[in-house]
Amino acid sequence: MSETVTADPTPDLALARHGDDAAFGRLVAPLRRELHAHCYRMLGSAHDADDALQDALLRAWRALAGFEGRSTLRTWLYTVATRTCLDLVQARGRRALPVDLGPASERVVTGDVPVTEVAWLGPWPDEPGARLEQRESVELAFVAALQHLPGNQRAALVLFEVLGFSAAEIAATMDTSTASVNSALQRARKLVAEKVPSASQQRSLREIDDARLRDVVTGYSSALERGDADALVALLTDDVTWSMPPMAHWYAGRASVDAFVRAVPAAGSCGAWRHLPVGANGQPAVASYRRPPDAPPDAPHTAWSIDVLTLRGDRIAAVTSFIGAEHHARFGLPASLP
The missing domain is CATH 3.10.450.50 (Nuclear Transport Factor 2; Chain: A,)
Structure with a gap:
């Protein structure tokens, strides 16, 4: 995670690089909510997003000495968070809704019994005052569709469509080629278009x-x-x-x-x-x-x-x-x- 030097050190960044955890906390505080939302899109669970964000920030804290300013701190933190989520996707698999598992019931089922062996998609609490694109990117149909994508396609689509990363930036984030990113985007868009209504909520x-x-x-x-x-x-x-x-x-x-x-x-x-x-x-x-x-x-x-x-x-x-x-x-x- 090391990067080449450009001049943009803030006082808190300089302090954090030298082990000041309070300074690191001030640096990441304005980004916590959006990073948590990113982890939720990737993982389909606010609980998993908690775990991912905690792990990502710990990784970032430990690797901060290697951050030398080639990108913004925000971009670098998204890179760390994305890689953390990809590790969790591989370890935990995807989350589902009942409509993903089988046909609709033909008769009314009573005596409900929870199915605990399935990792279920969970809801996301709205943030007051969130921008239109922020609300659109956590709509249930979109997050559910993302769960059908392999991790690399999921990450590429979210980084490109939601966060505005370039294909080259995504390639650097995912340690792959731009051509691979463009191919992943093409496949991801096709599947999501099949599952998400043309009109957003x-x-x-x-x-x-x-x-x-x-x-x-x-x-x-x-x-x-x-x-x-x-x-x-x-x-x-x-x-x-x-x-x-x-x-x-x-x-x-x-x-x-x-x-x-x-x-x-x-x-x-x-x-x-x-x-x-x-x-x-x-x-x-x-x-x-x-x-x-x-x-x-x-x-x-x-x-x-x-x-x-x-x-x-x-x-x-x-x-x-x-x-x-x-x-x-x-x-x-x-x-x-x-």
């Missing part, structure tokens, strides 16, 4: 006004809280999908989702719901809290899932319910609601 959200968006999110939440399956199904597109990682089964089409909604989340036997609006993966989402049907009326609703909504126009085209209280903690949400 950011484009879809711009086409409806804020009031209508609030109506859709509120309508989804209130319909579940009332157990009103008709109102919920009225918000859906004809080809809607509903999945619930870590459950392997999923539903496709309005009729199948209608049957699922009536039998499970909108049924009294499922318990009572409360919701909080959140933002996840650059998309509208709600945090779901559930009180079991056998709980006392004054019992709290406990964290259940983060439901990420994919819109087409002003209708919901997909619901991805990431089940698990650990997601609420990631979003800075309480573990229960009174």
Whole structure:
């Protein structure tokens, strides 16, 4: 990781090179969030992104004496983070959504049993004030599509399309040739184009006004809280999908989702719901809290899932319910609601 010298030493960089860890912390602090997002795109898991970023910054700290300013510190840190992620991709494999594993369920499945042998894709909490391109680059369809790419193609596409690296810079980052990078980009673009809708969620959200968006999110939440399956199904597109990682089964089409909604989340036997609006993966989402049907009326609703909504126009085209209280903690949400 050594580079040739150019003159751009900041005081903190000079201090950090001589072992001042506080100076190193000040250098990387403004870049932590974007580096974490980069690791999430590469790995499909905020938890894995934690591990990758921690490891990458440790590697960078140990190798900082070899950073001599040929590139910016930001570019160098992205190089370290990318190589760290590639090591994790090789060690841990890719993450999946239920739609990646098999066909949609033909009947409603009850008695849910989590599938623990699958590494599941996870949600990403939105950053307030994030730019359009930042939100677009963590949309669920895009991150899920990246998981189908080999590590080198995944890295090349993210570095080129999201971060604006040149093919030559990517070649240096990945220790390969420019020709290999261009070939990886070509293959990666083809696969991603097959899996990602032509209209991004950011484009879809711009086409409806804020009031209508609030109506859709509120309508989804209130319909579940009332157990009103008709109102919920009225918000859906004809080809809607509903999945619930870590459950392997999923539903496709309005009729199948209608049957699922009536039998499970909108049924009294499922318990009572409360919701909080959140933002996840650059998309509208709600945090779901559930009180079991056998709980006392004054019992709290406990964290259940983060439901990420994919819109087409002003209708919901997909619901991805990431089940698990650990997601609420990631979003800075309480573990229960009174």
